[in-house]
Amino acid sequence: MTVTVDLRAVLPEIIVASAAMVVLLWDVLVGHRGRRALAPLTILGLVAASVALVRVGVRPPAFGGMYVRDAATQVLQMIALLAAVLATVLSLDYLRRSELERGEYYALMLSACLGAMVMAASADLIVLFLGLETLSIPLYVLAAFRRGNVRSQEAGMKYFLLGSFSTAFFLYGVALLYGASGSTGLAALGRAAAAGLTPLLGIGIALLTIGLAFKAALVPFHAWAPDVYEGAPLPVTAYMAVIAKVGAFAAVLRAFPLGLGALTEQWTVLLAALSIATMVLGNLVALMQRSMKRLLAYSSIAHAGYLLIGMAAGTPDGAWAMTFYLVVYLFMTLGAFAVVLLLERGGEEADQIEDYVGLGARAPWLAAAMAVFMISLAGLPPTAGFIGKFYLFNAALGAGQVAVALVAALTTVVSVYYYLRVPYLMFTGKDQAGVRVLPAPGVRFAIITAAVVVILLGVLPGPLTDAVQPLAALLRGK
């Protein structure tokens, strides 16, 4: 096997990695005064990577077939870059306010993005693992980034411990799959799987699934999410909520169809069960939350369940529907977090849902934007959330998974209650005197962008629908 090193194929990744290093060094070399340039540098790096992504285009597999840059990679990596750009814009004001702005922060964000990008491009279990670790470790550190804050410390520690466990599961799964197929390549695994399901293969798949389910916060591997979401600094929570999902679902999209295409019937049942459990539990527990961050945490758990519908369908329609929803999820979740970021109570994050009562009187547009995000998260038209769920229902029913579709539909009804409560409270009741709406231009910009995108995708879903079609090819080849 000759390993051809075509570095052009990984140009976007190289740019992101270099940007991370530049940001890190900038802080050391330029010092305090240069801090204002950190965020622009980060964004510059991310934009440059996106441009490179487009310019490089689709290429043949690199590194001896371990790394693929097909149309699906392009779409998934673009989503990861988009998430990183938006999260950077969101972080800016918060970091300055709480004096956390340091080169490390941006470097870690870029590394996490790099991890998700690698996962999206992997055709090999080792590369997948590499991506997973590159994604996870920066997030552990970011969760504990407020060093003076006990909650943040706790969040980081919890995330790290549980995350390590899940990584071990994942790695053990990789080892078993290697034992079963004699190769870490997904294509070789696919050939081995075609020969039939052996115990080794079965246990390997299960362990691999557990590892990814942890990252995506699927029930019953979700327990870490609420505490970590609550404790981590807000912009980190927002970023974590999207980038970890992008990475995990990209990995699922890569590993299952290519490596286990022959066993589709087995793993679709497994994923459908996970999806149902996640939707039910995520939505029911979200009903009882009083903290906005915890509400969004359970909401992100529930949405992991919805996203998984696409994969559980095991059809081309499911793959692109899931990717569509991933983009939608990114905008509506970051939008909702941005609204939370804009508020503070006594210098702290305004995290309690009661803090939102009556805000509509003071900040009507903010309340309107929150209403848009919540309506979209609840899956009501005319927002992107509805279209996304519609595509997913279509995929589930198209695959004959009536139970999944019905559970998804009914849990959506449950979710309407807790989502709409937020804008409802914002528009009623007495204004909370202690809550301040911050100026934060970056966050405002992000809110407006996200709200516009959420509505636009709800009214004109065509372009994005076409854009995610390459994902269907991943499941068509089986």
Place this chain on the structure above:
Amino acid sequence: MLSWLIFAPMIGAALVAALPRGRVFAVRWLGLLASLAALYLAVRLFQTFDPAASAMQFVIRRPWVPLLGIQYAVGVDGISLLLVMLTAVIFPIALLSSWGSIEEKVKEFTVAMLILETAVLGTFLSLDLVLFYVFWEAVLIPMYFLIGIWGGPNRTYAANKFILYTMAASVLMLVAIIALYLAAAPAGERTFDLLRLQEAAVPATLAPWLFAAFTLAFAVKVPVWPLHTWLPDAHVEAPTAGSVVLAAILLKMGTYGFLRFSLGLFPEVAVAAAPLLLVLAVIGIIYGGIVSWAQPDLKRLVAFSSVSHLGFVTLGIFALTTEAMQGALLQMVNHGISTGGLFLIVGVLYDRLHSREIKDYGGVAALMPRFAVIFTIVMLSSAALPSTNGFVGEFLILLGTFRRSVVFAALAAMGAILSVIYLLWAYQQVMQGPVTAKTPARLVEVGWRETLLFVPLIGLIFWIGLYPSPLLRRSEASVRAVVERVERRAQAQVKHRPMVADAHVDVAPRQTTTTRRKVTP
């Protein structure tokens, strides 16, 4: 033209939203003008509509998500035309009625109302199932906020009950829409186009489930007994304008759904299920009447009377005769006018005494003579007195039902009598006798604005009551087409069964099914 009609209120909402917050006067006028613009377009539509054609007119078709065969498709036929007219008439009145009662968050209120109007018009005019569902669900959000923000003391409970109840049923409809889409055609030719799906062959094992999901969603909206429990709460807590819109228009979305989708997409199943729905309709008529009678709260009384009146509409639709269906359609309009009027009347009283209890009033007629005249006319219209609109509708329904089943017609007629009892009783308690109201000084006569609210309604009451043919003429071809399609499809199904192939070709569908049941053991 239809797109302008649908989105005129939406444009108005955007303009209102752009106004500064303090400008209550400008907000109110702009909101009213936007709804009047929609009314103007609706009247133009009514004039240019071709009554002879049963097919969809003014059809616009644009691809929306071509990959899945989703279109932006709108069109109007005789059935939707009347409901569009009703919507366009009621919204300006509802907005005008809020001028005296909504003082807080006027801008948000106006925006919500205008978005609601767009959503309702879209629901009635959509020819694509996805588009229909989008508008159908979009109705819920502004209504949720209307009840939840501007409602009475128990508004949170009422708003949540309203949205959860209706959502639960409608998401099942969404699943059914997709299932229908997948089952009706092979991949590549799939479409959400209503007209094409009507002609598609749905597997006989699947059709009953889909029919059930669609009909359940509509039945909750109507509401058909026993799915009505959200309605009294929502009505009582909603602000007057919200109640008016809810009763006059939103409930019709359910009965419209029966006509357009339950009967249109699954005629065979609808024929088989009609007896069940007729029974529920009659129970609703009588139950609603009796419960209304027992209400101490005037608004609850009107709310429960809706259950009874909508029972008539359901009866008329599932009687499956042209007369009854025409009557049902007309009665949808009539109920919108008379019950919308009754909620306005309750609103007028509530604005003065801040009480809805019947016992707090008494002898109001002596203090508010002009109001007494209005109340009398609207009340009699709701009680279906001859020469008012209600009579024409109920008469046609009873006539059509009588041809189908004497028992149902007789029971329904009892319900009509009940409605006279509770309405007259309420009128007597509130308006007549010596003045026993708590603070008579606050019961001032209705002013010009309030009178203006009722002028178009009273005009319509007598117009439809004395000369209904402009409406009936426009709806007849479409209604006849629906009934004939149902009969044709039901008979085609019967013909598949050799034992009864020659039996009762010209009899009505419901009897055909009963006969079939008797013949085939």
